[in-house]
Amino acid sequence: MRPKPLSGFPEFLPAGRIVEQAVLDSLRQTFELHGFASIETRAVETMDALTRKGEITKEVYVVRRLHAAEGETGDDLGLHFDLTVPFARYVLENAGHLAFPFRRYQVQKVWRGERPQEGRYREFVQADIDVVGENTLAGHHDVEVALVMLEALETLHTRFGVPPVVMHVNNRKLAEGFYRGLGVEDHMAVLQRVDKLDKIGPDAVAALLVDELGLSAEAAAKCLELATICTPDTSFVERVRALGVQHELLDEGLAALAEVVEAAEAAVPGRLVADLKIARGLDYYTGTVYETEMAGFESLGSICSGGRYDALATDGKRTWPGVGISVGVTRILAPLIAKGELVASRSVPTCVLVAVDAEETRGTALATAAALRARGIPTEVAPKADKFGKQIRYADRRGIPFVWFGGAEGDSVKDIRSGEQVPADAATWTPPAGDLRPSVGRQA
Amino acid sequence: MRPKPLSGFPEFLPAGRIVEQAVLDSLRQTFELHGFASIETRAVETMDALTRKGEITKEVYVVRRLHAAEGETGDDLGLHFDLTVPFARYVLENAGHLAFPFRRYQVQKVWRGERPQEGRYREFVQADIDVVGENTLAGHHDVEVALVMLEALETLHTRFGVPPVVMHVNNRKLAEGFYRGLGVEDHMAVLQRVDKLDKIGPDAVAALLVDELGLSAEAAAKCLELATICTPDTSFVERVRALGVQHELLDEGLAALAEVVEAAEAAVPGRLVADLKIARGLDYYTGTVYETEMAGFESLGSICSGGRYDALATDGKRTWPGVGISVGVTRILAPLIAKGELVASRSVPTCVLVAVDAEETRGTALATAAALRARGIPTEVAPKADKFGKQIRYADRRGIPFVWFGGAEGDSVKDIRSGEQVPADAATWTPPAGDLRPSVGRQA
Numbered sequence A, B: 001m002r003p004k005p006l007s008g009f010p011e012f013l014p015a016g017r018i019v020e021q022a023v024l025d026s027l028r029q030t031f032e033l034h035g036f037a038s039i040e041t042r043a044v045e046t047m048d049a050l051t052r053k054g055e056i057t058k059e060v061y062v063v064r065r066l067h068a069a070e071g072e073t074g075d076d077l078g079l080h081f082d083l084t085v086p087f088a089r090y091v092l093e094n095a096g097h098l099a100f101p102f103r104r105y106q107v108q109k110v111w112r113g114e115r116p117q118e119g120r121y122r123e124f125v126q127a128d129i130d131v132v133g134e135n136t137l138a139g140h141h142d143v144e145v146a147l148v149m150l151e152a153l154e155t156l157h158t159r160f161g162v163p164p165v166v167m168h169v170n171n172r173k174l175a176e177g178f179y180r181g182l183g184v185e186d187h188m189a190v191l192q193r194v195d196k197l198d199k200i201g202p203d204a205v206a207a208l209l210v211d212e213l214g215l216s217a218e219a220a221a222k223c224l225e226l227a228t229i230c231t232p233d234t235s236f237v238e239r240v241r242a243l244g245v246q247h248e249l250l251d252e253g254l255a256a257l258a259e260v261v262e263a264a265e266a267a268v269p270g271r272l273v274a275d276l277k278i279a280r281g282l283d284y285y286t287g288t289v290y291e292t293e294m295a296g297f298e299s300l301g302s303i304c305s306g307g308r309y310d311a312l313a314t315d316g317k318r319t320w321p322g323v324g325i326s327v328g329v330t331r332i333l334a335p336l337i338a339k340g341e342l343v344a345s346r347s348v349p350t351c352v353l354v355a356v357d358a359e360e361t362r363g364t365a366l367a368t369a370a371a372l373r374a375r376g377i378p379t380e381v382a383p384k385a386d387k388f389g390k391q392i393r394y395a396d397r398r399g400i401p402f403v404w405f406g407g408a409e410g411d412s413v414k415d416i417r418s419g420e421q422v423p424a425d426a427a428t429w430t431p432p433a434g435d436l437r438p439s440v441g442r443q444a
Helices: A014-033 A047-051 A084-097 A140-160 A172-181 A187-194 A202-211 A217-228 A235-241 A248-267 A329-338 A359-374 A388-398 B014-033 B084-097 B140-160 B172-181 B187-194 B202-213 B217-228 B235-241 B248-267 B329-338 B359-374 B388-398
Strands: A044-046 A061-065 A077-079 A102-111 A123-132 A165-171 A272-275 A288-294 A304-314 A319-328 A342-344 A352-354 A379-381 A402-405 A412-415 A421-423 A440-442 B044-046 B061-065 B077-079 B102-111 B123-132 B165-171 B272-275 B288-294 B304-314 B319-328 B342-344 B352-354 B379-381 B402-405 B412-415 B421-423 B440-442
Touching (some): A014 A102, A014 A329, A014 A342, A044 A047, A044 A084, A047 A077, A084 A304, A123 A140, A123 A304, A140 A248, A140 A288, A140 A304, A140 A319, A165 A172, A165 A248, A172 A187, A172 A217, A172 A248, A187 A217, A202 A217, A235 A248, A248 A288, A319 A329, A352 A359, A352 A388, A359 A379, B014 B102, B014 B123, B014 B140, B014 B329, B014 B342, B014 B440, B044 B084, B084 B102, B084 B123, B123 B140, B123 B304, B123 B329, B140 B165, B140 B248, B140 B288, B140 B304, B140 B319, B140 B440, B165 B248, B172 B187, B172 B217, B187 B202, B187 B217, B202 B217, B235 B248, B248 B272, B248 B288, B288 B319, B329 B342, B352 B359, B352 B388, B359 B379, B388 B402
Parallel strands (some): A165 A272, A352 A379, A352 A402, B165 B272, B352 B379, B352 B402
Antiparallel strands (some): A044 A077, A061 B061, A102 A123, A123 A319, A288 A304, A304 A319, A402 A412, A412 A421, B044 B077, B102 B123, B123 B319, B165 B288, B304 B319, B342 B440, B402 B412, B412 B421
16 A cells, blocks of 8 residues: 655655755855846746757656646646756746846756656756846856856855765867868767767767768867867867867857866866867757766766857847756755765754643643744654653654753753753753754765 | 746746745744754656545646657656645655654645636645644644644744734534534535535525425524634634534534634734634545635635644555645735735845956956855846946846945945945945845835
């Protein structure tokens, strides 16, 4: 009779949820410190909006009323599979009410009908930041979103022990300019094949470039050399220059990428590299692209990705360019929580359990609890006037650190971890700051 | 080309979202102060779980993969229409890992395929608290969940000016015992007809009771009298007694309801009444039932409802009784925000905009912003080195209260509401506490 979990739809026990809440609160705090405004969009979009990009169509979950009325087209809504499509629609729908550049963050569940596997879920939480402009958007926002996201992830690392990350950044103009500088017309065709580097290896990619696209062996070799360049500083510029290719777009891409790398070196040293093989899909992004690996969890794939769009949205007359990054909160947390590596100090918010002597004196216990809560101390009253040993076990099972006892000889509070019990007054007693709320940290 | 809103799927502009976030934060704070632990369940349940209760079947949204594989049953998942069904399933699924009585809150979107109208949405946020026990659950939790929810709603009232509420409470045992005491076997049949009181009036209900159920005119009159009893204190007990009906179950219901009313009178005077016509559906609840009206918004219907279940969940061997209340966050907020009655002081979290002299000195502005953020002050840097007047307009359009200017003669900060500009140091300057974050309040 016990229901089974649904594969691909992770749920947390209460202690795991405390970890998730702490992480979400921390992300929100960083985003808001940088002036990003929260929005939330509906879970459904029209199928038209969801399938416009074509490629992802088959992962969509269609939503329809069980008893759709006669003649009602039932299949025109689907669950969103990311937060970018809904955001683009929100911008178009509300453009008249938004101030541009518009900086938003959005933390919501998304759904994909993919086959579940490690790091892939059918329902998962994403946290996105984007800056979108009306008709134009300055390049410094490409630097900004990378730094804000790295600061958010670095805070998760220092605050909770979430593993550190490295963000890999590239610029689509750089590769395009390079290929064009080599005399290639169809730069997307080259990109497509170079993108297979990790899967099929350099020799096979070179063969494809020569056989299918007619590149010279020398040009193919240069394309491959470009893809191997990965530097933690701006030295990639010189290494690209050394390949001797010239193009205006290449210069533009190099300068934009150098700006991101330079800023990150100063702000979050060691957390960002220029990685010239990063492509991020084929026709989505138009400038900077980001991908991020978490140390020790490289097999999960990128935990945080994004890039620049020349046209995040358009109404035919106006165009809204944007740049943004999305972090896969569930992708990071589900394995860490499941393996017990990221834990909460207790499974409830409660700091104090007020013991109950006898059901007749429950009112006294309730008054004590109210006095503690009035000063912001999360407090429960024992559900039953059991023997004190049993009431202490109630606290212990949940990780509640303090049990409060009232009595004729005055109140006292017991730290059930140390066993120490001291006289206390509910109007003034304060727990150590570290015990007020559950703490979240890495379990070695 | 501008997309149209989907009827029944409300979305907020950024300032409205700030209101919603403030309200959700406040609810969470109250629930956690009382030791309720957060859980979040997946958006989908099996259709089997969703349709077990029968009556609500046609409101369910079915979810299936657009390209479900051959032979894959595509129609076996649906979006949850409340948080009680998922919670019951979660309790069954995880019973071995939970400590009972288990106190949880849950704040999530739910979906119903109903025809949208005022106060009715197809997607909306609910916030639920429940206490669930293993095999038994003490009656004082019926008092507790009412008081916690009233404290949460009262905090929204005093903190943000959300209209005050009145919770109407009844006990299903009271009515059942009363009808049985009148010699009626089929008490549900009576309840069903009395439940139509508001729609068809007392004369028509009396006629139904006499004609369809064979009650004497006197018995029918007593049933109607019972339903008119509504008192802010325990005087309802005497008024019921005066009707001269005797039954054990009636005594039990009267005592349980009196306990709730008495506790509420002391804790949140004026916010709870015993209202003996409240039924809350026909076969769901088994004891205390709650319904809540918001002053001035009675036409929305109940904004906060719930009750006691003898068997929230069961696995055949064990049973988990529960008591809980659910507040319709969207039902409260959507009209208040749409009418401009509940507003945020700005549309962004940003407290300070750092102006940029020239693109070459953007680095200085970024350093100033970092210094302010390091002390918890939400700060943005102007996106463009426009004329200062234009940068001030950028702040003004978003409601950002302060603009920071750097310069050779030292830094200064301007309150753009008063126009006052004073010298300031980014390492020490602090905004008034009321300006640090957007404030939320009632607009008369």
